[in-house]
Amino acid sequence: xxxxxxxxxxxxxxxxxxxxxxxxxxxxxxxxxxxxxxxxxxxxxxxxxxxxxxxxxxxxxxxxxxxxxxxxxxxxxxxxxxxxxxxxxxxxxxxxxxxxxxxxxxxxxxxxxxxxxxxxxxxxxxxxxxxxxxxxxxxxxxxxxxxxxxxxxxxxxxxxxxxxxxxxxxxxxxxxxxxxxxxxxxxxxxxxxxxxxxxxxxxxxxxxxxxxxxxxxxxxxxxxxx
Ligand SMILES: [Zn+2]
Ligand SMILES: [Zn+2]
Numbered sequence: 001x002x003x004x005x006x007x008x009x010x011x012x013x014x015x016x017x018x019x020x021x022x023x024x025x026x027x028x029x030x031x032x033x034x035x036x037x038x039x040x041x042x043x044x045x046x047x048x049x050x051x052x053x054x055x056x057x058x059x060x061x062x063x064x065x066x067x068x069x070x071x072x073x074x075x076x077x078x079x080x081x082x083x084x085x086x087x088x089x090x091x092x093x094x095x096x097x098x099x100x101x102x103x104x105x106x107x108x109x110x111x112x113x114x115x116x117x118x119x120x121x122x123x124x125x126x127x128x129x130x131x132x133x134x135x136x137x138x139x140x141x142x143x144x145x146x147x148x149x150x151x152x153x154x155x156x157x158x159x160x161x162x163x164x165x166x167x168x169x170x171x172x173x174x175x176x177x178x179x180x181x182x183x184x185x186x187x188x189x190x191x192x193x194x195x196x197x198x199x200x201x202x203x204x205x206x207x208x209x210x211x212x213x214x215x216x217x218x219x220x221x222x223x224x225x226x
Contacts, residue, residue, distance in 0.1 A: 001027060001028075001029070003029065003030055003031035003033075003034055004029045004030065004099055004100055004102060004103045005030060005031070005034045005088065005100070005103055006031060006033065006034055008031040008033055008034075009031065010027075010028050010029065010030065010031045010032075011031075011032070012025075012027055012028055026105075026106050026109050026110070027106065028106045029102050029103050029104075029105055029106065030103050030104065030106075034084070037082070037083075037084040038079050038080075038082075038084060038085075039079060039080040039082055040078065040079060040080075041053060041077055041078060041079060041080055041226065043076070046059075047059035047062055049062040049072070049073040049074060049075065050062050050073050050075040050077075050198070050201060050226070051075065051076060051077045051226060052226070053080065061073075061200055061201055062201075065201060065205055069205060069209075071205055071208065071209075073201060073205070073221075074219070074220040074221065075198060075201065075204060075220070075221045075222070075223070075226070076115070076220065076221070076222045077198055077222065077223045077224070077225060077226040078104075078107055078108075078111065078224055078225065079224060079225045079226075080225065080226070081197060081199075081225045081226060085197075085224075085225045088100065088103065089196065089197065092137060092141075093133070093137050093196075096133055096134065096135070098135055098140060101135075101137070101140035101141045102144070104141070104224060105144055105145060108141070108142060108144075108145035108146075108224070109144070109145040111145070111222075112145045112146050115192075115222075116190075117190045117191060117192040117220070118185070118186075118189035118190045118191065119149055119151075119185060119189050119190070119191045119192070120146045120147060120148055120149065120191070120192045120194065121148065121149050121150065121151040121152060121191065121192070121193055121194070121211075122138045122139055122142055122148055122150075122152075122193065122194040122195070123138050123152065123154070123176075123193065123194065123195040123196075123203060123204075123207055124136060124138065124139065124150065124152055124153065124154050125137065125138070125139075125154065126154040126155060126156045126175070127156060128156040129156075137196060138194060138195060138196050141196060141224065142194050146192075146194065148194075149180070149183075150179075150180070151178050151179065151180040151183070151211065152176050152177070152178060152179070152193075152207055152210055152211075153176065153177055153178075153179045154175050154176055155175050155176075155177075156175075166199075166200060169199060169200050169202050170200055170202055172202055172203075172206070174206050174209065174210070175206065176206050176207050176209075176210040177210050178210045178211055178213065178214045180214075187214075187215035187216050187217065188217070188218060189216070189218065190218045190219075190220070191211060191216050191218060191219045191220070192219075192220050192221070192222055193207050193208060193211070193219065193220075193221045193222070194221075194222050194223070195207075195221065195222075195223045196223060196224055196225070197223055197224070197225050197226065198221070198223040198225070198226035199226070204221040204223075207221075208221065
């Protein structure tokens with residue numbers, strides 16, 4: 001198998017548990033060389049609400065979400081946003097290399113198996129972006145590892161979050177609404193919202209508020225990177 005990022009061979013290790021059927025075999029799409037360029041976020045070392053790698057128990061952003069919006073943030077993430085992740089998203093989203101949707105499929109699959117939720121949804125692309133790009137990057141990235149339910153609609157915003165500075169990000173108005181008001185599911189269900197990258201948390205808190213308006217109150221969020 002070839003690494004989807006650099007084309008080097010990927011060595012997949014079969015162990016005895018896989019061989020005797022006690023464990024699922026999940027092929028990896030990323031090679032060891034590329035893996036070495038990833039930094040795993042340490043959940044025990046940083047903000048307990050968002051995995052920000054700082055020396056405080058709860059970071060300033062999460063304190064602000066609580067004070068200003070009454071949100072107790074609950075965000076989990078796998079990798080630190082670094083040069084490798086930056087280039088990955090440039091090739092995947094800006095240049096539209098859809099094969100890269102599966103680069104992290106093994107890591108996402110493993111995370112999804114050890115973190116259970118009743119309902120899993122995602123941050124959708126706006127219609128404008130969907131038409132320009134031809135695919136929804138967040139849905140493509142997570143659709144294999146998670147059983148996704150479409151609940152949110154994003155209306156076209158002035159400009160993409162990635163092109164905004166920190167102040168502009170935090171000032172962004174609500175651009176989501178929940179289109180599944182009639183979902184026949186208990187509002188006490190645990191809900192997970194997926195996005196690709198987490199920066200200030202503005203996008204996620206808006207998505208979360210859109211679900212809170214229709215009655216959900218047990219919401220966590222997840223991103224590949226932060
Ligand atoms: Zn590679
Ligand atoms: Zn935090």
